[in-house]
Amino acid sequence: MRLTRYLLALFLGLGLCAGPGLADTPGVGLKPDLRLLVDISGSMKTSDPDNLREPAIELIVRLLPEGSKAGIWVFGEDVRELVPHGVVDSAWRERAREAVPQIDNSGQRTNIPAAITAATYDLERLDPGYRTSIVLLTDGKVDVAESPMVNASSARRLLSATAPNLGATGIAVHTIALSNEADWPFLRALARSTSGIAEKAESPQALSSIFVQALEMVAPTARVPLSDSGFAIDDSVSEFTLLVFFGGARNRLELVDPDGARYSANSSDVDWYQNQQFALVTVASPSAGNWRVKAPDSASLRVNVISDLKLDVDPLPNSLPAGRQTELGLRLTEQGQVLTDAEVLAAFDLSVVITGPGGKQLSIPVSREYALPADGEYRIVIPPFDAPGRYQVVAQLQAQSLQRELPMYVEVVAPPEQPTLVTRGQEPPEDDFQAPLLWLGGVLALLLLAIWLHLRRRKRRKLEIWEKRARQLASNDSEPLEGVSADQ
Known part of the structure; x- marks a missing residue:
């Protein structure tokens, strides 16, 4: 039984089509x-x-x-x-x-x-x-x-x-x-x-x-996962868009539907846009089943889908400081209304896969670790990101033939270093100032010795001058002045 028919039968059986199991949530999913x-x-x-x-x-x-x-x-x-x-x-x-x-x-x-x-x-x-x-x-x-x-x-x-x-x-x-x-x-x-x-x-x-x-x-957009250049389309998908980046390889591309019909750039029943860098192929009302893509091995592929059944999220902040814990709001909607019935929600397997900048992955099995929310709103705790860099957070949904992925990206920024106010200088080791003190003492000693030698030389020179003058006076034979005596 197809998933959409299963859900429709479940809605009818539980009497939910009129709306009791759907929460009218204006403002949800901006x-x-x-x-x-x-x-x-x-x-x-x-x-x-x-x-x-x-x-x-x-x-x-x-x-x-x-x-x-x-x-x-x-x-x-x-x-x-x-x-x-x-x-x-x-x-x-x-x-x-x-x-x-x-x-x-x-x-x-x-x-x-x-x-x-x-x-x-x-x-x-x-x-x-x-x-x-x-x-x-x-x-x-x-x-x-x-x-x-x-x-x-x-x-x-x-x-x-x-x-x-x-x-x-x-x-x-x-x-x-x-x-x-x-x-x-x-x-x-x-x-x-x-x-x-x-x-x-x-x-x-x-x-x-x-x-x-x-x-x-x-604008996070749901897509279906690829495996061996193939992808599964369920009967709830009203349109899908295949995006191929050729990566410098020859831009050859072919799309094969579940019945074996082949589509290329010349096909008139698909919307096909292609240049040297990428191709964008949109298929309306696609057949349910496994589709295959024939593209160069170096090409990068992704398939976005439009469906009445949607995986809706409150996106994480695009930028977060390292070490901060955050939450991801996640819900399933049918034609714009949130699914709230426990039996319906139990039919889906929800998980969140986080891939860090080094390639390390963390998986959060939401359906196993979280109780079914009465209002249909899962509030998933995202653990703190410790290392700075670009993280990919992918919400995944699976139920029978239905598969969805919703990728998001978060840039984790290292917090700026906080300046530290130092009120007391760091005490240097005792050995750090012993050498400067010894050097200063030596300089002072030399200076004092120079001053002492200078003063001693000046004193000796003065003595020599006075001795010379005394010898000159003693050898002077001139007469004393008349009219002057010691008594007077």
């Missing part, structure tokens, strides 16, 4: 709101000579979830709204695909503060049903004027005033440095002060995969 800022300064001619920003942004436009919000701004010395900020639907995607080819290198400066101000035009009236994030791509540093002092002051003001305000509002700024000329300390500080993640793109070819990871942080 939709993503992505503001994308793209540098078009003249230096991009060197940093991105083939303009690979265009296909990378095209990929994001196609992957953004339906019903989310998004907008794209380009900036140099000025800021221009390339794609108006609004709800993502077919009309928005069409406008975006038409506008993306306009990305160029016509800017003269790099006005990052103005770009962030433009992207947060509605800061005082943010929609509470959305989780707002900014992704900033640049190859330079804050450059708003000829004066280095003006530029430094503008960057400092952004970090000291604007960024903390965005962080307090819950708007994370994820920064991507495209060249070694980018101001990495500034971009990293901007991301960390807003609980965002900073990333370096070693080459323009890496932009697409970095953008996808940024999108997974902004």
Whole structure:
């Protein structure tokens, strides 16, 4: 029996279809709101000579979830709204695909503060049903004027005033440095002060995969696991999207459905987008069963799915200090409502797998270690991350033929060293000042000896002078003066 039919029968049997077993939870599972800022300064001619920003942004436009919000701004010395900020639907995607080819290198400066101000035009009236994030791509540093002092002051003001305000509002700024000329300390500080993640793109070819990871942080999307270049689609899936990064290999790709039918770039019954870096294949109303992918061995694959039955999470903070414990909110939803019936929840096996920067894994068997929640909301304790670095947290769901994975990423930052106030000097060892004292005593002794010799010489010279004068007086034969006597 298919899982969806099993669940439907269970709902009907328990009388839950009208809603008693489904919790109407408005506000649960905020939709993503992505503001994308793209540098078009003249230096991009060197940093991105083939303009690979265009296909990378095209990929994001196609992957953004339906019903989310998004907008794209380009900036140099000025800021221009390339794609108006609004709800993502077919009309928005069409406008975006038409506008993306306009990305160029016509800017003269790099006005990052103005770009962030433009992207947060509605800061005082943010929609509470959305989780707002900014992704900033640049190859330079804050450059708003000829004066280095003006530029430094503008960057400092952004970090000291604007960024903390965005962080307090819950708007994370994820920064991507495209060249070694980018101001990495500034971009990293901007991301960390807003609980965002900073990333370096070693080459323009890496932009697409970095953008996808940024999108997974902004809008975690369920996918099905792959095994031996194959994946299982259950009958609850209404659509799946296969994303393939070729990694420099020949971009040959073929998709085979459970009945053996083959699909390629020339197939008319699938939405197939492909370039030298990646391919994006979307299949609507797919057949249930095992699908196979024929791609180069070096290719990286992932399959996102859309289904009425969803694994919904309250995402972890994108950035955490080392040693801090946190919680992950996790729930199952059917057509937007949270499943609360214990018998239904018991049919699923839930777990959370954490992979650290060194590859070490920790698995949390949620279904075994946590009681079935009455409100359908699992609150999973995530242990403290001790080592700094990038962690992947994957929520996994399995039941019969149904399998889901929901990847998230957390950047763990080492806490800054706290300065220690010392009120008493460290007592040096006795041997440390014996030698200086001996040296000082020797110098004083020599000085006293020199003074004594000098005084002794002066005294001897005076005696010699007086003896000489006395001899001169004794040998003087002149007569005494007349009219003068001793008696008088």
